[in-house]
Amino acid sequence: MSETSSGTLDLESLRSFLVVAQLGTLAAAAEQRHRTVSAISMQIKRLEERLATRLLIRGARGMTPTPAGEALLREARALLGQHDRLLARFTGQGLSGRVRFGMPEDFARELVGQILPEFLARHPDVLLETVTATSGALAKRLERGELTLAVLLDRPYRLEGGEALWRTSPVWAAAREYVLDPEQPLPLGLHPVDCPYRAIGLEALEAEGRSWYAVFTSTSVNALETAVESGLAIGVLDRERLTPAMRELGPADGLPALTGAEVRLHLGQRMSAASKPAVEALAALLHERLYQRGLWRERGAAR
Template structure:
């Protein structure tokens, strides 16, 4: 009986495709994969030939996945996770130790859906604990070495050191319907103290002498967003978090411009020696996925 020829997927081609799709650039993928741009282009062409479909659209600003590419991005991510996890378990080459990672709740959904599952698949023997809080609270926890590493915004206080990851885009957000900005005292939905966007909102309104009062205060970004959508108040959120039930407000409504914040990566000054390789591995993955892009692109590509 003759064997049926079946095309096989090269995992290295899938890794190159993942890099190009995440970074949006062949040059970026070449740097990450330690290959030339022409080699990256050839690998992507080979993958498209094997699958007999176009996976990436090339343009002056880089590359973006096609509909087929987006499907492959999701499915190949899971395939690579399974492969890397199995390899680590059977070869004993996986890292160990414990990593306590802090991040603002605003970015938890994106990081939990993309970066952290990939890290856990690559290093199944690492005990990972993720902790969400305001940037001010994360800074305190990090300074006491209660966290091994954290991503936090450079307000209300900026820790020494750290590495810049991306610039945030804070905007005033109000409900789709209603004119809350016409009130003498502006109704606000705010986070509790130590939140960078609370500081931005309050400071910018104080500068122009606009009265305000807190209608709703919560530690949860989702609760703040619900308060905005329900028409209770306006607030400051990342532009990427605007929903169809919200609209962006600004100077036309008499609101002051908001300065961007910077998301930075920090490592604790004291890290257990047995856990340091795992901490550095997670830091490297965060740099790879978030530098100059933030978590939003990864979320959009899933």
């Protein structure tokens, strides 16, 4: 029996398409959607047949949308969001209240691109206020009661409690053609003082007595990545953020190995009773999507 009729698009197939486009593999999408890989594959195939166009292609970094797929992504997010908001209002399943959520800027693209819109689609009456800052700054804001929920690293300012989600993989990043001079101080691109990766990199350098100076400092991860790609600076980035214009440096290049940090989910201690169910619902969704997996799936996983 066909999963779709001749005149409609199947909403569950659209949801599967969004998840495959986000995670990059059928296996990862199947795990998240609690379906088999073959079921996800069949949904994508039928969606492509219904629209008479190729939506996804396989490449070195997994499955990525075609131009038609990119156009469908935008329309599908809007359609599914409207559907879920309508359903929540009429079934009374939506929550209300206020959630003040904090996250490092490094995580914004993945969280804002998928998880937060999904949460608001489920609960359109929730007032969500989202801010980005360094993990140290977010931890202090959480302690002051300015945030009700935060995803942050346990460096350089560790909060008690919280739930471990995943461990990061920081590496030294340089432009692909960058030539390191071991006789000169290391030119670094850095985030502000409260940044975990800044702390990780500087502690490793100081432990070995390696001299350095900040040639570029910015709160923007995109600006820092540009400084690395251009050869202006060496930075400390998560390995998954390396671009084709960068290469990883390490002990073979005379730089110390870096230790990872733990990403933790923290609930604020001060929130209204009316907002607590919404805060806990977002925390549960973040746990479901991120626990032991992080923001990025391994693109080379089996499909």
